[in-house]
Amino acid sequence: MNELDQKLEAIRQLLENSQLDALVLRRVSSFAWATCGASSYVNTASELGTATIVITQDSKYLITNRIEAPRLSKEEKLEEQGWTFIVDDWYSEQTSLSKLIVGKRVGADFSSKDFVDVSIDIARLRSRLLLPEQERFRQLGKICAEAMNAAIHKITPGQSEHEIAAILAYETESRGAWPIVDLVAVDDRVYDYRHPLPTDKRLSKYAMLVLCGRKWGLVCSITRLIHFGKLPEDLAIKQSAVANVDAALIHHTRPNTRLSDVFTHAIHAYKQNGFADEWKLHHQGGIAGYESREFFGTPTSQEIVYEGQAYAWNPSITGVKSEDTILVGADNNEVLTDITDWPKIEVDIDGHKIYRPAILEIS
Secondary structure: OOHHHHHHHHHHHHHHHHOOOEEEEEEHHHHHHHOOOOOOOOOOOOOEEEEEEEEEOOOEEEEEEOOOHHHHHHOOOOOOOOOEEEEEOOOOHHHHHHHHHOOOOEEEOOOOOOOEEOHHHHHHHHHOOOHHHHHHHHHHHHHHHHHHHHHHOOOOOOOEHHHHHHHHHHHHHOOOOEEEEEEEEEOHHHHHOOOOOOOOOEOOOEEEEEEEEEEOOEEEEEEEEEEEOOOOHHHHHHHHHHHHHHHHHHHHOOOOOEHHHHHHHHHHHHHHOOOOOHHHHOOOEEEEOOOOOOEEOOOOOOOEOOOOOEEEEOOEEOOEEOEEEEEEOOOOEEEOOOOOOOOEEEEEEOOEEEEEEOOEEEO
């Protein structure tokens, strides 16, 4: 059974279990998942795309307008996938949707008074990556790692955060991925903000670059930090501590483990490394996929870790952060965004050596 058929089978099982007649998918992430990597967005900041998918027990429809239909057909090759196109004028496509689902009990991947909200169920399906998706994620991880490495080695003191962000965006887009998150902080802003939108502030000694790159609908996350000159002692202590926390998260993210239990290990690692309350200052990441995080890890999360899922943990201690995207395998976890020649910190957990990125020091 190919990738598309496996997904349609899962959707139709959801319809049966939820006693629904049809499913409407409009989110950019869900569209990409259901179509095996196609793009329905024009505005990359939009959560909802310019095409709507409707799936019943025996049919699959794609509703869009005359502007988008040619690209979706010719470049995304969705007619070849067997989708029945319903093409409207740009000002009337909601009419076709209404006609298609009239009298039916319908679920959707977004909140609406007209539909049953099954967005959580769809997020769970999106997060269970099939083998072709895992291979695409590997390729995306390599793209993001190469982009980050190339960008950070082009940074020099005196550049503004905007200039650094532009370099990171260029290196990402030139490799075929879209930087949906491109955050940069320099010097004191690394300490002040966990989500630093770039500003005109110019680099003196210390910078943090954060990238979420999207391709085939999948989203891969990576963070790296660079320091010009000898690393201050407080940063050296913090980078060691955050590496230990990240290693604990990665080590315990194994199949059949409850996400809350993984999180408990992280909380313990924060405390053990002398920064007990830092986890409260920023989310720690979680399950990745067609959203940068399909589900966040929390102390009460009931989600279960499955083989084939991707995770992007991002523990932080004020002034430092550690973030890569990993793929959960049967025997071990694979770091998809590893940069081979990047300086690393070795962490030993239960006899297992886990390597986390250090701050790159430039003398």
